[in-house]
Amino acid sequence: MRAAVIDRTGGPDVLRIADVPVPEPAAGEVLIRVACAGVNPADWKCREGYLSHFMHYSFPFVIGFDVSGIVEAVGSGVRGFAPGERVFAQTDAGAGKWGSYAEYVPVSQDSVVPIPDSLGFAEAAAVPTPALAAWTGLFDEGGLKPGQSVLVHGGAGAVGTFAVQLANAAGAAVAATCSAARRDELMALGCRLTIDYRGGDIAAAMQAWAPGGTDLVLDAVGCGTLPNGMALLRPGGILVAILTLVIGDNGPDAAEAARRGVRTALAFSRMPSGTRLREIASLLGTGRLRPPRIECLPLEDAGRALDLVQSGKAATKLVLQIAEPGNL
Known part of the structure; x- marks a missing residue:
């Protein structure tokens, strides 16, 4: 699968687009086929090593804290999620596991929440963090x-x-x-x-x-x-x-x-985050909460997206379009 990875922490030059193996969902995990990945300040800080006090990096490392997509598969012990279901989540990147800048990401089932019908994938990816x-x-x-x-x-x-x-x-x-x-x-x-x-x-x-x-x-x-x-x-x-x-x-x-x-x-938000995200999803579903204005960029522009966020020059919430909705 395609993914934006780092082989060490550092500046913009450490990020590259690579082909890496599709991960398997472990027990208690949901494998999400990624539609979109939200871009957050935490992502460039993760790239630069600011989170090393909270997590252990295993290189190559896929960054990305927010994800939307469909359920591809589930690990043993997972209940309540079926393949093809639209979901969004805050990934386990903060715990040192692969993040959302990839075509697939496994996430703890306790962090995964169905996307409200009123939201598209790009809007949903802009929400969690x-x-x-x-x-x-x-x-x-x-x-x-x-x-x-x-x-x-x-x-x-x-x-x-x-x-x-x-x-x-x-x-x-x-x-x-x-x-x-x-x-x-x-x-x-x-x-x-x-x-x-x-x-x-x-x-x-x-x-x-x-x-x-x-x-x-x-x-x-x-x-x-x-x-x-x-x-x-x-x-x-x-x-x-x-x-x-x-x-x-x-x-x-x-x-x-x-x-x-x-x-x-x-x-700072704590993991697993599904309980709070479900309450947020309910507010989104009823229209009492709206996602921010967004701009979508392709995965290949992940480095530019991080630069825009880090420099404060992003005029809207940036989202990486990993897969076209019609291809999911």
Whole structure:
């Protein structure tokens, strides 16, 4: 099968398109014939070795955290999945197993979820990692409840757009930072306030919107791009940062939080992820949640896709088209 593989960690030059054996599903695994693979910041960080503290690479290694496709086969002990069924998942790449930049990928059955009828393969592949990160930050770490307020920093990114929608669906009041060009889009997704991060006064806007401080700040950007984020919180509020793994980005300062009487947390999605993804799929199926804008590229452009994401020049959510839908 064709796959985008690395033989060592490093920069763009270590990624190559190769022919590798089709993997067999182990016990408890579903073998997915890949239609599309979502492209995430975690993918280039995986290529460069940022995840070596969390996983063991076995080279050649296929990268890719998000997948959509059809069930090709199942391993022993798997129940509830049949060949030909449309599914999507967060792969086991974070556990050191092959990822989704390939024509086939085996995934733990506990991470595999049927695709809602309303979604195509490309849209489904754009969902798992960013939506799960948003869910983890808002609810698992942030404890967001109906009637509370939240500021999503980086509201126009993939994680941010899911966070805005999930918080709105949960009955929270949502503010978000974004560029002026994305304001109308985020307001349509449920924001009550948008703040231009390039020229707006975030502190003043939040003070006017939530005079006593907001309950939750979800930092979906990191790297110090939200100055004085803790000052935006009410006493006892929480700042949750999405784990970036970028060198030098150590997340919020717990000591400062203690001095201010607020809390902090780091968010990263945990495997297996199927339980949360099923809840997300339900929201997608009812139309209460929409995937981000996407652009499809062929597998051969995997390197360019990673470069666009790493440089911040991707204007939309990028998805690799591994197989044409009519060929599945």
